[in-house]
Amino acid sequence: MSGEVNIKRLAQELNISIATVSKALNDSHEISLKTKKRVWDLAKALNYTPNPAASNLRSNKTKTIAVIVPFIANNFFALAIKGIEEIARKFSHHVLIYQTHEDIEMEMSFTNSLLNGRVDGILTSVSSSEYNGTYYKNLVKKIPLVFFDRVYKDLDAYNVTTDDYEISYEATTHLIECGCSKIAYLYGLENLPAGNARFLGYKDAMQKNGLTVSDELVINYCEDESQNLTQITQLIDRHGPDALFSSIEEFVIPTYTACRALKLKIPDEIKIISFSNQATAQLLDPSLTTITQPAFEIGREAATCLFKMLNKKGFGDDQDIVLKSTLVKRGSTGC
Amino acid sequence: MSGEVNIKRLAQELNISIATVSKALNDSHEISLKTKKRVWDLAKALNYTPNPAASNLRSNKTKTIAVIVPFIANNFFALAIKGIEEIARKFSHHVLIYQTHEDIEMEMSFTNSLLNGRVDGILTSVSSSEYNGTYYKNLVKKIPLVFFDRVYKDLDAYNVTTDDYEISYEATTHLIECGCSKIAYLYGLENLPAGNARFLGYKDAMQKNGLTVSDELVINYCEDESQNLTQITQLIDRHGPDALFSSIEEFVIPTYTACRALKLKIPDEIKIISFSNQATAQLLDPSLTTITQPAFEIGREAATCLFKMLNKKGFGDDQDIVLKSTLVKRGSTGC
Numbered sequence: 322m323s324g325e326v327n328i329k330r331l332a333q334e335l336n337i338s339i340a341t342v343s344k345a346l347n348d349s350h351e352i353s354l355k356t357k358k359r360v361w362d363l364a365k366a367l368n369y370t371p372n373p374a375a376s377n378l379r380s381n382k383t384k385t386i387a388v389i390v391p392f393i394a395n396n397f398f399a400l401a402i403k404g405i406e407e408i409a410r411k412f413s414h415h416v417l418i419y420q421t422h423e424d425i426e427m428e429m430s431f432t433n434s435l436l437n438g439r440v441d442g443i444l445t446s447v448s449s450s451e452y453n454g455t456y457y458k459n460l461v462k463k464i465p466l467v468f469f470d471r472v473y474k475d476l477d478a479y480n481v482t483t484d485d486y487e488i489s490y491e492a493t494t495h496l497i498e499c500g501c502s503k504i505a506y507l508y509g510l511e512n513l514p515a516g517n518a519r520f521l522g523y524k525d526a527m528q529k530n531g532l533t534v535s536d537e538l539v540i541n542y543c544e545d546e547s548q549n550l551t552q553i554t555q556l557i558d559r560h561g562p563d564a565l566f567s568s569i570e571e572f573v574i575p576t577y578t579a580c581r582a583l584k585l586k587i588p589d590e591i592k593i594i595s596f597s598n599q600a601t602a603q604l605l606d607p608s609l610t611t612i613t614q615p616a617f618e619i620g621r622e623a624a625t626c627l628f629k630m631l632n633k634k635g636f637g638d639d640q641d642i643v644l645k646s647t648l649v650k651r652g653s654t655g656c
Numbered sequence: 657m658s659g660e661v662n663i664k665r666l667a668q669e670l671n672i673s674i675a676t677v678s679k680a681l682n683d684s685h686e687i688s689l690k691t692k693k694r695v696w697d698l699a700k701a702l703n704y705t706p707n708p709a710a711s712n713l714r715s716n717k718t719k720t721i722a723v724i725v726p727f728i729a730n731n732f733f734a735l736a737i738k739g740i741e742e743i744a745r746k747f748s749h750h751v752l753i754y755q756t757h758e759d760i761e762m763e764m765s766f767t768n769s770l771l772n773g774r775v776d777g778i779l780t781s782v783s784s785s786e787y788n789g790t791y792y793k794n795l796v797k798k799i800p801l802v803f804f805d806r807v808y809k810d811l812d813a814y815n816v817t818t819d820d821y822e823i824s825y826e827a828t829t830h831l832i833e834c835g836c837s838k839i840a841y842l843y844g845l846e847n848l849p850a851g852n853a854r855f856l857g858y859k860d861a862m863q864k865n866g867l868t869v870s871d872e873l874v875i876n877y878c879e880d881e882s883q884n885l886t887q888i889t890q891l892i893d894r895h896g897p898d899a900l901f902s903s904i905e906e907f908v909i910p911t912y913t914a915c916r917a918l919k920l921k922i923p924d925e926i927k928i929i930s931f932s933n934q935a936t937a938q939l940l941d942p943s944l945t946t947i948t949q950p951a952f953e954i955g956r957e958a959a960t961c962l963f964k965m966l967n968k969k970g971f972g973d974d975q976d977i978v979l980k981s982t983l984v985k986r987g988s989t990g991c
Contacts, residue, residue, distance in 0.1 A: 418755070419752060420737075
């Protein structure tokens with residue numbers, strides 16, 4: 322036999338299947354050591370050179386990637402993970418999920434436990450409790466890693482995010498066009514670029530329209546859920562806003578609950594908008610106007626990025642992928 | 657020095673901290689090999705015997721457990737995982753999450769990947785797509801494993817479940833007491849004991865009250881979501897039931913959507929009950945009467961079971977823990 326030495330040729334010479342040769346070259350546990358040795362010896366003897374893509378794939382030994390998120394009960398993250406899994410399945414990788422509950426110690430401890438070859442790469446959406454840039458600055462040198470949604474902008478890393486500023490600006494403008502002028506802001510993710518961009522979009526839209534952004538109309542998210550209900554109730558009670566702009570999904574239930582308790586009619590007496598990927602948004606009473614992030618697509622994009630890194634395909638220069646969110650107008654703004 | 661040889665004494669003799677001795681005895685990666693050797697040598701020389709609990713804990717080298725569920729976007733599983741994490745945190749273990757999307761191949765492939773010392777134990781809620789008892793019969797011999805919610809009853813394993821039969825019977829009786837006689841059943845998990853028990857509870861309550869259980873009033877869950885909407889719409893259209901009993905949360909959105917499209921008033925023209933742990937159930941239009949499973953507690957119980965196994969504490973004879981669900985009456989049954 323002569324000509325190109327490829328997997329097919331190795332299979333023919335050894336009288337075994339192409340799949341077996343491929344698995345043997347990938348050092349798969351499914352193949353006996355004896356068979357592997359036969360394949361490796363012949364490959365060496367015939368001076369077999371794997372094509373670059375196959376060779377790079379071979380280095381991904383765990384066939385597993387990890388995705389680290391603050392919460393899985395959040396609809397955005399549940400959908401993003403679904404997107405990640407779709408891509409991982411294409412590359413025959415399992416997806417480990419880990420939730421940090423916004424706890425930076427847990428996040429670092431778990432991430433560190435992954436460094437010893439436990440997974441091929443990591444997709445992460447960082448905790449909002451504090452800024453942890455130094456840790457990640459070192460980490461991105463140690464393992465293929467892609468940030469999605471909650472990112473650190475100043476690192477040499479790939480980030481997949483959404484147009485937080487633009488969509489917040491658009492949503493605030495919608496409230497103003499519906500006649501609102503005293504728009505309260507429920508602030509989440511204040512330690513992260515995403516949170517800051519959302520707030521800035523709101524602020525700029527207010528100022529552009531000659532409206533005041535007052536500190537007393539802004540509250541910050543508390544981990545203690547009952548505290549959020551109390552805060553929102555007090556805000557409405559004391560300052561009588563005509564709209565609530567909720568920058569994270571977690572504010573939706575306390576917001577509706579507060580309005581009910583205060584017997585405020587939505588949208589007649591108060592209008593509500595929230596960032597949310599809740600499938601039940603349309604079934605709420607009244608249906609909720611949402612800023613819907615392309616969560617599934619973010620997961621897909623982030624995973625695609627990671628597999629490009631793993632397979633050493635390169636990306637070009639742009640490390641920032643920004644996807645567009647959608648303002649879905651429903652009953653809670655009602656105009 | 658004389659007296660009992662414990663970790664404190666080892667630490668004093670070596671002039672290092674108790675934490676360092678403990679980590680060295682646990683073969684922690686945080687401790688240098690040199691220090692470990694000093695600790696091990698002295699422990700041997702002084703005939704140090706660890707106390708049994710510490711010794712058993714020591715064998716859990718990964719400090720990680722895995723939880724395998726069909727879906728994380730389901731509120732029941734999200735809450736159960738939260739309960740699991742609470743217990744795992746007590747024992748300083750990380751929790752890996754894996755979702756199978758009801759795919760038995762994925763479930764087995766991932767579970768197999770855990771057998772080589774990747775985790776100390778597994779908590780699992782099996783796929784409903786087909787019966788896979790033989791696989792698990794072998795698996796429970798290989799690794800500490802606890803089933804929760806979706807279990808196989810005939811294995812020698814620990815199961816944490818809820819009173820599916822009793823609560824379905826109670827919910828069906830509630831509908832009958834509200835005046836319903838033509839109650840359709842939206843059947844989920846039909847390959848699993850939980851699904852069968854829910855259906856049987858409905859059936860028995862119907863028959864006890866002299867009502868007919870007719871095949872045409874029963875539909876089965878489809879993975880294709882749009883198909884569920886079509887099925888429910890056709891069921892209502894053709895057979896005009898006065899109530900819908902949804903045995904899984906996934907039917908809620910298509911059920912409400914179908915009633916809206918058909919302009920049927922809930923609860924006046926049709927009443928709805930669903931198994932669900934949705935926090936938004938009370939905010940739906942109308943608010944949804946739910947069978948609420950103690951999801952968080954199931955997670956806690958299952959994890960407690962697993963750590964008893966890992967720490968070889970034993971359980972007594974009873975391998976079946978059954979927790980009680982609650983019928984929460986709201987607007988969608990309205991009586």
